[in-house]
Amino acid sequence: MELCNCIEPPWPADELLMKYQYISDFFIALAYFSIPLELIYFVKKSAVFPYRWVLVQFGAFIVLCGATHLINLWTFTMHTRTVAVVMTTSKILTAVVSCATALMLVHIIPDLLSVKTRELFLKNKAAELDREMGLIRTQEETGRHVRMLTHEIRSTLDRHTILKTTLVELGRTLGLEECALWMPTRSGLELQLSYTLRHQNPVGYTVPIQLPVINQVFNTSRAVKISPNTPVARLRPAGKYMPGEVVAVRVPLLHLSNFQIHDWPELSTKRYALMVLMLPSDSARQWHVHELELVEVVADQVAVALSHAAILEESMRARDLLMEQNVALDLARREAETAVRARNDFLAVMNHEMRTPMHAIIALSSLLQETELMPEQRLMVETILKSSNLLATLINDVLDLSRLEDGSLQLEIGTFSLHLLFREALNLIKPIASVKKLYVTLSLSPDLSEYAVGDEKRLMQILLNVVGNAVKFTKEGGISICAFVAKSESLRDPRAPDFFPIPSDNHFFLRVEVKDTGAGINPQDIPNIFMKFVQSQPLATKNSGGSGLGLAICKRFVNLMEGHIWIESEGAGRGSTAVFIVKLGIPGRLNGSKLPFVPKGPGNQVKPNFSGLKVVVMDDNSVGRMVTKGLLVHLGCDVSAFASGEECIRAVSHEHKVVFLDVSMPGVDSFEIAVRIHEKFSKRHDRPIIVALTANTDRTTKDNCLRVGMKGVVLKPVSVDRMRSVLSDLLEHGYLVETQ
């Protein structure tokens, strides 16, 4: 609404004031009307404004104020009553609304203010979160870098690759200008520049290890900022710019032995390498904490990777060494085998070759001794005989020993009489002892059984050797031999700590002690006695004629018999006692032994069972036939007896195990019968064993019998015991042992 502002001159001065009031009121009204419009417009625009009701109130208040001022315009001149009323109404309304608004604002303004505060608070929070996000992101990136680095480092087991990769990756991740690794030298006194990032082949700079800066770095596991001027950091040629910050960290060089499962070996490692990292010189970059952490982690990982590489190198080296050793051992073994084979061949040949002439010499010399000789000749022959006997013994000893050594000697087990053995030994030694005027006593304990099972010949050898030595080294007094059954306590001799004999039901341990009053032995010499080729008393051996092998062989035999032998002596001049313990079997208790067991004693107490054994007897003499049949029936056999060969041949079947053929029948060719019986059975194991019964045992009969395939010859008349042993023999071996 445009008002003309032309000023009329005829207006009075107070009309001027009125005019100004008029104009101001007009403008106020205008403003009052436009403000709500603006408010409405902007409120409409923004959707989130929460106090609409307030605005409406405010708007109403403003509009009414405006209306009031507008109506005021009409009151300057004469106005009607209506205008006055309207004016009053609008004023009242305005008063009401403005008071209401004022009241309302009291509530609202604090709210509005607090909104502002909240906004500020949220902004701060957002800023903080942003910061933290930044941190986490950096950490995550660091982690990623570490993982990647580790992966790169650990993807190889080659030491050089590991180190090179470390430097390369670190350089890339952290954007380094230079990265170097200083390794300790072998002497441990210097650090040598081993790897750098930029130079391909670093020249071997060395730096003494005792520098303070190096010690500082080595004393902590953290990455340490060092001055770029230290010798370790002078890696780049001095440039125009300020060198970037340098950080150094220690890299533990772990050894295999340092690995403990539960804690990281911080204290036990002594050797460190030094890793130096340099930031680019022309940047203003600083080392950040997370970068330092990254460096520390990488350094640790490198240590682990290096030790893995070291372990691998070690194991490869060990494996190569082992292979070499294997080859060498194999060669040595083959050589040894060849040597043993050569020796065995030699022995096998020499055994025969040496013994044959020896026997010839001995035999012929003995024969010569029997002829008429002059005294000087007799003396000569005797010397020859003695020497060759000695030589023969020596040869036997050596050959025996070598057979014993390679374990090819086997004991010849048999039943023999112990009492007889000791008496024989006594008889052999008595003449020599009596010449030297020495007494010899023998005492056999009553609980020693008469018979035993073992190697009689070798036992005799042991006994003779021990007793012979006793006599040899005794000048006066005598020797006493005691033999008894060793009980468990006496078996565990303190002198023989590694001898653990285990008595059993089938065996017993024979303990023989031979005490002499002779020269005695120095306790220091005792261990040497049983060693071969060692003579214990060089003075006495002038006449001993021993090879030094005797006791060594005895020891071997005793060991074979699962026993032990030792000598006790209190010293020179106090005599000595030789003790040996051997394991012998109890006769009659060894059932099921597969060894050729030929009992020389008067039969076993055990009755072998032949019950049901089918046998055939052929004898044309009725009495003889009856007696033989009765004999076999008494032993439990199932006997079929025949008088004629034809009947016999017809009746023999594969069920019959033995056929007894009388070959002393005149006019009957028993041999032909034997042949025909053999022919009757095509399969070998069906054939019965054919044994000849005869009254005469001349060589021709025996030969004939064996020629036709008979397995034995038995002399008639046969006793029960004899028949029993014949049957056992036949069943065990398939032939009669003594006939062969």
Added chain:
Amino acid sequence: MEVDQLQRSFLEYTTSLFREGFLDGQFGQLQMLQDESNPDFVVEVVSLFFEDSQRILNDLSITLNQQNVDYKKIDANVPQLKGSSSSIGAQRVRNACIAFRNFCEEQNADACRRCLQQVKQEYLLVKEKLEALIRLEQQIVAAGGAIPMLNEFS
């Protein structure tokens, strides 16, 4: 008691037979073969021996009484007798047979006849002894006792 007495006289008789050489160890073996499963073994064998020997001796008599002595037949028979007697343990009969055999080889008819007589004599002696022994055994058994056995034979 009677059984004891009988057993004692049996033992004495047997021992005397051994001592005098009529019987040897083989007879002892035969006695050992006699047991519950074979109670009459000795009697059976002895009877068989008597039969056999009688037959052979008769044969030999006939053969030797011929003009032309068939030495082959003698050669066939004498070993039989020898075998039987040795099987039973009749020592003296066996020894006589051995002598007989030697002369037979020499084909000395007179000597053979003399030997035959010898053999016959020995045979009759041992037969008598054995029969007495068997009678004693039967008496022991009838009296309810067991026949004792000599353990050692020299």
